Amino acid sequence: MKTPPSALADLQATWNNLCDLDRGRAVYAIQQNGTSIRELAREINCSESLLRHLLIAIQAPVEDRLLAREGKITTNELVRRVRAAGVRRTTKQHEAREFERTQASVSGSKAICAWLVEEHISGGYGEQIVCEAQRQLADAEQTNRLPNEPAPADMPVDEIIRRCKPASPANDAANLVARFGCWLAGWTYFAITDSDVRYRAFEFALDAQFKR
Numbered sequence: 001m002k003t004p005p006s007a008l009a010d011l012q013a014t015w016n017n018l019c020d021l022d023r024g025r026a027v028y029a030i031q032q033n034g035t036s037i038r039e040l041a042r043e044i045n046c047s048e049s050l051l052r053h054l055l056i057a058i059q060a061p062v063e064d065r066l067l068a069r070e071g072k073i074t075t076n077e078l079v080r081r082v083r084a085a086g087v088r089r090t091t092k093q094h095e096a097r098e099f100e101r102t103q104a105s106v107s108g109s110k111a112i113c114a115w116l117v118e119e120h121i122s123g124g125y126g127e128q129i130v131c132e133a134q135r136q137l138a139d140a141e142q143t144n145r146l147p148n149e150p151a152p153a154d155m156p157v158d159e160i161i162r163r164c165k166p167a168s169p170a171n172d173a174a175n176l177v178a179r180f181g182c183w184l185a186g187w188t189y190f191a192i193t194d195s196d197v198r199y200r201a202f203e204f205a206l207d208a209q210f211k212r
Helices: 005-017 020-032 037-044 048-057 062-069 075-118 123-142 157-164 173-191 195-211
Strands: none
Touching: 005 020, 005 037, 020 037, 020 048, 020 062, 037 048, 048 075, 062 075, 075 123, 075 173, 075 195, 123 173, 123 195, 157 173, 173 195
16 A cells, blocks of 8 residues: 555654654654655655664664653664664574574484494494494585485484485494494484584584493
């Protein structure tokens, strides 16, 4: 819906008598009706940056806007507080995501360690197998040989592990490391889809194997 000409005319007529918050509210209302910031800036003869500044200011908390209306803080201070709050919110979101990824890495590491135990792999061989899996995944990524299709979202990890099991048996120690490294690389690629989470899970698993 396009902004009615009367709304623009009213804003042009009252612009100089409005406080910044009321200007911001009027700009927001007109923008919501389909007028771009560029068009509006041209119509009321001001800069686009000023209008964007006002649109940020009206996002401030109620208590801060009341202080601004009372003249106790400036519009610039309102904008600074809104931006600072945005930085804090972004930081908290980043920290929350990082915590979730760390927890996922720990969980992935536990799954790797449990799998090694179930396959009766000792700590010494466990280290070699984890390192081999990392090497194989890194090589596959560099040569664009990683699978394109993900595992079904509802497939249990145990089923992913079973389907990724290599067919050939391990006849000696070298073959054992290569075979189980291939197996581990395969099932962790499908079960731990975030490469950074998977890398950290390998690192945690290596530490655990070293301590066995």
